[in-house]
Amino acid sequence: MNWLLEPLEFGFMRQALLAGILVAITCSALGVFVVLRQMAFMGDAVAHTTLPGLVIAYLNRWNLFFGALIAAIVTAIGIGWLSRRQQLREDTAIGILFSGMFALGIVMISYTNGYRDLTHMLFGNILGVTTSDLIGIILVSIVVLGALLAFGKELILTSVDPLHSQVIGLSAERMRYLLLILLAMTVVTAIQAVGVVLTTALLITPAATASLLTKRMHIMFIYSASVAIAGCVIGLYSSWYLGISCGGAIVLACTSIFGAVFCIRNLAFMRW
């Protein structure tokens, strides 16, 4: 048992674990909607486009969290605006903004002195989570989970039957913007854990694993959160004992769980 408790004697490890679990729960809950509405590419794009926001905030010594959040929300709204009335297909709009914003971030990094901070932005630094970061993560988790609870029935209706929701006066478009803003907030918290490049994994992989296991939505949320929390804990401990990158370890742990579930499911089918 000692090997479980030993890392927790360090304050930064306790904070990392708490931050990781909160991020895991928020990502995995929103991830269920992202997976069911086939918005995986969107989640990835929002994550990448936070880079210029992070760099601007870093250069001006602003709070990195809010820099990333503003960039993510601007992207989310920009994509919605570009693809409104099908002027451009949504995936095309995403592709344009995604690469453009990421390139802007990379160009701006030329103005910074070192690449150490860049590494943290790209690949996450959950062991370096400060108390103020943690407060930010807690607030975002409350807002996102609260919004999912409050607007759950409308989010589900606009996903299944946008025409009916439109007819009863519930704008499917506005619910989509709400989801995009929640997505932006969630992605920004996930960046602290696993970085810009790997954030999609926390969003998609646990929810996708859950969707293999059940067709009941509320159970899907529970499975998805369990996978994400397990991935986070396993990742943090392996990072501690093996001396490997935290972000990478967390994502690999989630991916392994997905792989195992996928194989077991398919073996079960073959037996039938």
Place this chain on the structure above:
Amino acid sequence: MMATTHSHPLWAYGLRRHRDPQPGAVALSIEHLKIAYPGQAKLAVDDVSLTIDIGRRVALVGPNGAGKSTLLKSIVGLIQPREGIIRIYGNAVGACHHRTAYLPQRIDLDWRFPMTVKQLVMTGRYVHLGWFKRPSAEDWKIVLESLERLGIRELANSQIGELSGGQQQRTLLARALAQESSLFLLDEPLNAVDEKTREVVDDVLREHALRGGSVFAATHDLVSLEESFDESIHVVDGKIDRVAQYTAKSGVTCLQAPHHCAHGTCP
């Protein structure tokens, strides 16, 4: 007018007040409606005028691309007309949306979404719930009764992704019943469904009309027009080609108490 358990939601969607029917108004009246799609010069609906009385079942007949779906969508506010007036129970589009049930074509829904049949039918109650309010025991009772009426009570807990075409159609009609709406607008309700579903749908629509509801259904099926409808309106290229009456208009009897009746003619 049908008796319903409507109460105005505390936080209605779209901030719209639910208006009561205007006294003496017909279910639906359309005058000189013209609709064009953006960037297209040709009108999809070209100067259409029609009236649907309370208690009538009217078929909207025409080939694919004749403008049937477009016309139905404009009545529920999904498409903005270029010109013309639409009145539902004497009110503007949107003011009576709690009394209007629109059944989209089955292809317009995402049936792969994890949801049970009774949950989908429950979305018919949402217009009465509004934001933040959760379904009550009364709402669930209404949902189960609607499923019963459509003969799919045993499917209540099935996933919507497992339904056959006919069962999907019955689920959508059950939702319209659960909404307790008076005017049903149906887009191809009998397209590629089994014989049993056709019978059940016919029955439900007949009963709906007898109770003072009205039906406006797009169809390209000419076989059972006379048995299933009181009237048919044939459209070609967005224009009304001809109108056929199958039953006399005056025969409508409203079975509801006078204060629920919007005819103005009930005893």
